[in-house]
Amino acid sequence: MHRIALVNQKGGVGKTTTAVNLSACLAALGRRVLLIDLDPQANTSISFGVRADERQRTSYNLLRGDCTAAESLVTVRPNLDLIPANIDLAGAEVELAGTIGREFALRDSLRALTNYDYAIIDCPPSLGLLNVNALSFVTEVYIPLQCEYFALHGVSMLFKTVGVVKSRVNPALDIQGVIPCMYDARTGLSREVVTEIEKHFPGRVFKTRIRTNVRLAEAPSHGKSIIEYAPDSNGAQDYRALALEVMARHGER
């Protein structure tokens, strides 16, 4: 099972949009995908129409050991299971703070789930305990980067966190990919930013640029992925292309 975390402590850069649509495209291409919402804002869950406010079997309950992974699953599409989040997760960082081995709450809770080709985690915009749990479970970090002037600011803090987790807790962890998001093809700014990103991450930046496309912003309000909502849009084309690129990197297809 390939384990991927979508991480960037900056907000609004495309983590959720990528979690939802990359997962949907991989599932549509026949891969079995486990999508884990680890953000108290639960945007990934809401994007699939899963409002888990009253639910007692979410990623929060999983971290606390109140339920099993199998109990927390919601099948949202063929080949696509979701572990949803809700606002209770906001308390998890404080509640787990004093626990021994608190970085491994997620990893330990997911031991029994191996029946997938991909596990993909949508992370909150921070570098706290929820992110550390994701980083202690996965082997691959993909960084969605917004193609704008400040895109690379703060990336060194992310590197530092990944480095600490790798050296102390999870030697298999690596920053494997950078996804250029919100790419505005009409202007020079996005192109300059991507050139800069490629200098910092040689060989790791995905060839696929996710272009700005209002369909991607509209789809969540309909509870649909982009390939259902607007299958011919640029957004759908780009995420299908990204899914194929991700599979190729894993030697599939």
Next chain:
Amino acid sequence: MHRIALVNQKGGVGKTTTAVNLSACLAALGRRVLLIDLDPQANTSISFGVRADERQRTSYNLLRGDCTAAESLVTVRPNLDLIPANIDLAGAEVELAGTIGREFALRDSLRALTNYDYAIIDCPPSLGLLNVNALSFVTEVYIPLQCEYFALHGVSMLFKTVGVVKSRVNPALDIQGVIPCMYDARTGLSREVVTEIEKHFPGRVFKTRIRTNVRLAEAPSHGKSIIEYAPDSNGAQDYRALALEVMARHGER
């Protein structure tokens, strides 16, 4: 002196772009503006070309009492003084955590600075001690909201924080304004989102919509405000209109 904090714990919604350009427009219209960068990412400072990494007189030093407010000022434009930030500010939350009266570090450090019409604070995307310091100093909260589906998610957390500061620490504090940012005039989504926002904040949403305009994203890389970089652009028009609306609300002009 009118004291305004630009607050929203979500990232990438337009706080910095508004801090920079609203301040620049107010200054150009003859108001004396004190702009305070309270974000360790220092995007507001960088947008004016002020890289304060080595500087020992920043908002961080101010909070710790290492320098006076007057010593921390940088005049970036006529009528516009900046108190810059740098990454050291990331440590402030932890360092001040144990201090008695830690919410008042900013307020107390700014007592001597009254020679301005407006003090405007750019806040980081969080609800921690830096934000609490801003909220303990100002009387007005403006919330920049990105005109997208998830705009109102999480706003209740912001309300809660403002409410706690108001009741325990700063009775004069109020959420006075909501600024619709990144408004995409070509699609229905932004219009629907603003209608929703106006239901939640009757009478407080600014009439000015800040439309998406790539010039606003380009200007920071040139160290310029939008009215210098692209004075005829939609971005410049919208921020000038917002500045006039802000002044009208304060009975000016």
